[in-house]
Each structure stands twice: as C-alpha cells, then as structure tokens.
Amino acid sequence: MAARSSDTRLDCYRSRRDFRKSPEPSGSEAACRVRKDRNPIFVIHEHRASSHHFDVRLEVDGVLKSWAVPKGPSTDTRERRLAVLTEDHPLDYADFEGVIPQDEYGGGAVVVWDAGPYRNIKTGDDGETVEMARAVEMGTVEVWLEGKKLRGGYALVRTNMRGDPDNWLLIKMDDEGADARRKPARTQPESVLSGKTLDDLEAQESDD
Ligand code: MN
Numbered sequence: 001m002a003a004r005s006s007d008t009r010l011d012c013y014r015s016r017r018d019f020r021k022s023p024e025p026s027g028s029e030a031a032c033r034v035r036k037d038r039n040p041i042f043v044i045h046e047h048r049a050s051s052h053h054f055d056v057r058l059e060v061d062g063v064l065k066s067w068a069v070p071k072g073p074s075t076d077t078r079e080r081r082l083a084v085l086t087e088d089h090p091l092d093y094a095d096f097e098g099v100i101p102q103d104e105y106g107g108g109a110v111v112v113w114d115a116g117p118y119r120n121i122k123t124g125d126d127g128e129t130v131e132m133a134r135a136v137e138m139g140t141v142e143v144w145l146e147g148k149k150l151r152g153g154y155a156l157v158r159t160n161m162r163g164d165p166d167n168w169l170l171i172k173m174d175d176e177g178a179d180a181r182r183k184p185a186r187t188q189p190e191s192v193l194s195g196k197t198l199d200d201l202e203a204q205e206s207d208d
Helices: 003-009 011-015 091-095 132-138 198-207
Strands: 041-048 052-060 063-069 080-090 098-100 108-120 140-146 151-158 167-172
Touching: 003 011, 011 080, 041 091, 041 198, 052 080, 052 091, 052 108, 052 132, 063 091, 063 167, 080 091, 091 108, 098 198, 108 198, 132 140
Parallel strands: none
Antiparallel strands: 041 052, 041 108, 052 063, 063 080, 080 167, 098 108, 108 140, 140 151, 151 167
C-alpha cells in the first residue's frame, strides 16, 4: 500500500495529538512503509490514562491496528475481554514508552508491556489464509503471538455489543500458551523494553 494511504489512515491519530506537548511519535512517512523483509509485529502497551487499560496493536499494511482492552489480555481460554477498536497508530509507536502530559489526549504513563512478531493464522472456508486487512474488515482476526509474556493464538472478534461495531472481544485460543492460572496483566507489570513499570515512569517524571 502506498505511503499516502498510510498517511490518511493516521489523520485521526494526528488530529488528536499536539506533538509539541506530547512525547509520542508523529508517524513519519518512512515509518508507515510496508515491510515485507520480516514478520509483522505486535505490541501491547499498558497505559494508565484517565482509565487504566492495555492497548493491543497489530501491524497491518504499514500501521498499527489498535484495540483498547480495559482488563488486558488473558491466558485463560474462558475469559472474553472487551477490546474497543481505536484509531490506527504509526508503526514507530511500537517502541514508545513514557509519560504523556496529563492535560493531553491519553495523558498518563505508557510502557511496552509485551511485544514480538506475530503470524496471521486466520483461514477461510477454502483453507487459505485470509489477509489481515480483510480479517479486520470481516471482524474475525486470528493471530499467533511470539511475545515475551504472551505466546500462542489469540482471536479478536467483532461483536456489535451495545450496538457499537467498535466493541470486539479478545479471546485466548486453546493451545500450549493457554494457562488459566497465570494472570500476566496483573502479575507481570514490567516493560519488556526497559524493565520499568508504570509506577517507575511516574516516579521518574516527578523527579525531573
Ligand atoms: Mn491507550
């Protein structure tokens, strides 16, 4: 996909932010280039904004498709976690962690809670892989995550709950990565990038 169409997809992202005040990346043209030389990446940010949540992001055609998951991902196949589709984020957001000023959009601390490559495992009735963009459009995404905290298959399913098509569910698929006893969203708060927690970032910010 051309850089210009990536750019249009980031209009919403950019319009909500003032990059003179927020440390978040503005998403350059180069950052939106579709990369075919490696597997696509996923990243999960933990974000203590006005309400605490996790942002699950999947690289699709040069941008990060994003869902806000209030309770965070689970490794228990019986859990169905609300995942609200939000605006596309630039690819270079994958490495972002820091503190967004309180009076800005999404103000609060952000850490890279998990990250790694992923594989698209969604197949159609014919057994062929369904392209990611198409899977998102259809509202049935299935990916295999190779993260540090999360591994294995996860499904994202559009539900139309409360009449809102942005309300999806995040569900752990049944495989070797499933474990009903682990509660990683609660017990493993450290950034996989820096080892820091949201508390560490906030304490650091107030020292500055
Ligand atoms: Mn967020």
